[in-house]
Amino acid sequence: MARKLKRVEVLEGYDLWSKTYDRTPNPLVALDRRHTMGVLAVRRGEQILDAGCGTGANLHAMMRAGAHPVGVDYSWGMLRVARRSVPRAPLVRADIDAKLPIKARVFDAFLCALVSEHLKNLKLVFREAFAALRPGGRLVFSIFHPDIAISGVEANFARSGVEYRLGALPYRVDDYLNFAADAGFRDVSKRDFRGDVKLVDEIPQAAKYLHRPLLMIVTGRKPV
């Protein structure tokens, strides 16, 4: 069925999407759920900042693992859903594309999952992540794969016959690695995760990503 296309600002888009985000089958989100928390490897008692926490799915997983996460997002819609699903997690409304309203050198880990293609000040975001972490703290940045974003695919969702497009900035793989290293992170590395048969079984529209890198996770460590 033909869909009407509607381009929306990022904030407006996520406010709209918040009502159905957790129920929208999405290949990238599904692949992220499979890998990112494993890479983060949460330990009991850790303080973790979840920048762009959305509806709080990762906050929920962190709390189950015994950590103390704080969620930051600028969408009231997303934060309302997160408030219901993780009532005990502190939530802060803030733009993570600017200086963060949080204490420096506090967090054991900084997670930013599936947000970065929207961030205009990515260099600053890595610097703020570095400042937020305690010495020895770790960075986990999960990213809509730059090779796909550069090919013109955008964050999008459909509802009531309308496909909403939220855009994706065309960062390159090296931009992420360089911004992380320039911010001061050590051991900066990346892993690619491809669409696979399991993903297509779960979400048939993932067929177009079969064997293609869809998710990239960048990690780094603040020196002690």
Ligand SMILES: C[S@@+](CC[C@H](N)C(=O)[O-])C[C@H]1O[C@@H](n2cnc3c(N)ncnc32)[C@H](O)[C@@H]1O
């Ligand atoms: C694709 S969702 C990912 C949410 C969550 N991390 C997850 O894994 O499900 C992107 C989130 O980033 C948030 N976001 C985008 N740009 C932001 C900004 N500049 N400041 C704060 N949040 C932002 C959106 O509101 C949305 O909740």
